[in-house]
Amino acid sequence: MLKFLFIITVISLQNIYTQEIIGNSCTHESSNSPGLCKLLTQCKEIRDQVVFFHKLPQTCGFEGTQAIVCCPKTRRPGSISExxxxxxxxxxxEKEICGHKIVKRIVGGDRAGSAEFPHMALLGYQSKNSDNLRWLCGGSLISEQHVLTTAHCLFTSSQFDGPKLVLLGVTNINDPNHRQEIKVVEKVAHPDYKRGSVYNDIGLVKLEKPVEMTSYVRPxxxxxxxxxxxxxxxxxxxxxxxxxxxxxxxxxxxxxxxxxxxxxxxxxxxxxxxxxxxxxxxxxxxxxxxxxxxxxxxxxxxxxxxxxxxxxxxxxxxxxxxxxxxxxxxxxxxxxxxxxxxxxxxxxxxxxxxxxx
CATH class of the missing domain: 2.40.10.10 (Trypsin-like serine proteases)
Structure with a gap:
């Protein structure tokens, strides 16, 4: 009977201890940023770091065999991207056909494989004096509907309006296969970029509709x-x-x-x-x-x-x-x-x- 009461007492104390830990404030040692103690299953950011990036979490304690981790109170820049x-x-x-191959030698470059860089984008510009469309800048697809490029590629010049169209899915500009051409609906230059400057030269292009995800088009x-x-x-x-x-x-x-x-x-x-x-x-x-x-x-x-x-x-x-x-x-x-x-x-x-x- 005494042994049974002892076990019940220990379990009760463990539950109280666990309840006191969960919800406590904590500080991330690596970034000195504030966090809250949560079960690992309730903190997606830390869980993803453990599962996919094999990073050991900072723990507050344990509930049984489950870790109670220091979960960021505010979003860490980069967590959404990851x-x-x-x-x-x-x-x-599959790995053997994804096209990855380091090249030793663009000037002095080699031709890319058809699905080797599925995020590559071309920005198309309308001539002010004709109906001609010119592909003048590159970019990188980083979401279903956004292309990352430089800020100086977003502005109107004496010859061309800003980018009107984005081309995706091809390595040869004239190839009709796997080709996706999507209109540009929004251009956002970094707020600290000054036209003609070389600093903060980064911008985003929003597409009219989400891309169709394929082996040839992927962020x-x-x-x-x-x-x-x-x-x-x-x-x-x-x-x-x-x-x-x-x-x-x-x-x-x-x-x-x-x-x-x-x-x-x-x-x-x-x-x-x-x-x-x-x-x-x-x-x-x-x-x-x-x-x-x-x-x-x-x-x-x-x-x-x-x-x-x-x-x-x-x-x-x-x-x-x-x-x-x-x-x-x-x-x-x-x-x-x-x-x-x-x-x-x-x-x-x-x-x-x-x-x-």
């Missing part, structure tokens, strides 16, 4: 870490294939470029008159071909610098780490790209507003 990345992966084909993931943990990135685009002249490619090209350290890049642009702040490492990342004649060029602007997503849960998927912004000629000084991770919260608030509270 969740959406996992969602879009369901459209991936990329966004890279959320401020530090890029690899040495190479892959640039893709339909831009010029010559360092002199403007011979654009009808085929999507890919090229592997070195990620250039901040000091080297800054030294390359120290006399540039349009860089009053120099190269700003927080918001820009530089790439180049080293001693090889490889680079991005005219017509690639707005397109992505991407790396392979490392998680097995996101097979055949790329992370967009940068947007091709500007350079000096096509081969020479490093190209300067907008660093996507700095703008994650701004992107999420616009693209997924229902999840941004």
């Amino acid at each position: 969740s959406k990345c996992l969602e879009y992966v369901s459209y991936t084909q 990329a993931c966004l890279y959320t870490d401020s530090v890029i943990h690899v040495t190479d990135g892959i640039a893709t685009g339909w831009g010029s294939t010559e360092s002199v002249g403007r011979s654009k490619s009808e085929n999507l090209l890919k090229v592997t470029l070195k990620i250039i350290d901040h000091q080297t890049c800054s030294d390359s642009y120290k006399n540039a008159t349009n860089l009053d702040k120099g190269i700003v490492n927080d918001i820009q990342v530089c790439t180049g071909g080293g001693n090889e004649r490889k680079d991005t060029c005219q017509g690639d602007t707005g397109g992505p610098i991407q790396i392979y997503h490392s998680s097995d849960a996101t097979l055949c998927t790329y992370d967009v780490v940068g947007l091709i912004s500007f350079g000096r000629a096509c081969v020479g000084a490093p190209s300067v790209n907008t660093r996507v991770s700095y703008y994650i919260k701004w992107i999420e608030d616009i693209v997924w507003p229902d999840n941004s509270q």
Whole structure:
């Protein structure tokens, strides 16, 4: 009888202890941000990190065998992007036909496979003097209805109105197969971008309707870490294939470029008159071909610098780490790209507003 009462007392004390823990305030050690102690099953953000990214959670205690974790009280920038990345992966084909292949040598580039970069987009511009449509900027599909590009690609020029149409699903501009052309209904440049500037050069295009998800049309993931943990990135685009002249490619090209350290890049642009702040490492990342004649060029602007997503849960998927912004000629000084991770919260608030509270 005494043993039975002891067991009941222990169970009751455990229940009281558990109830006291759940709902308590906690602080995330890594970010020093506030959180609440919740059961792991009740905290989707931490659960996704455990299941898909194999990150150990910060625990407050346990209820039986179930962890009580420190769940973020406010949304962590990047959490929506990571969740959406996992969602879009369901459209991936088998590994052996997803097209991933590192290339050693756009200027000096190779042709991309037909479904290798299913997030690649082209922005079409209407001529002011004719009915001609010109594909002048690149972009990356990042949701069912949004394309990420540079801010300077969104504005009207003396020859062309802003982007009117987005082309998806093809590697050859003239290929009718798998082709999706969708009208642009909204253009949003970053609020801190000033026309003609090279800073905060990032923008979003909203499509008239959601894309049809296929093996040839699927969003990329966004890279959320401020530090890029690899040495190479892959640039893709339909831009010029010559360092002199403007011979654009009808085929999507890919090229592997070195990620250039901040000091080297800054030294390359120290006399540039349009860089009053120099190269700003927080918001820009530089790439180049080293001693090889490889680079991005005219017509690639707005397109992505991407790396392979490392998680097995996101097979055949790329992370967009940068947007091709500007350079000096096509081969020479490093190209300067907008660093996507700095703008994650701004992107999420616009693209997924229902999840941004």
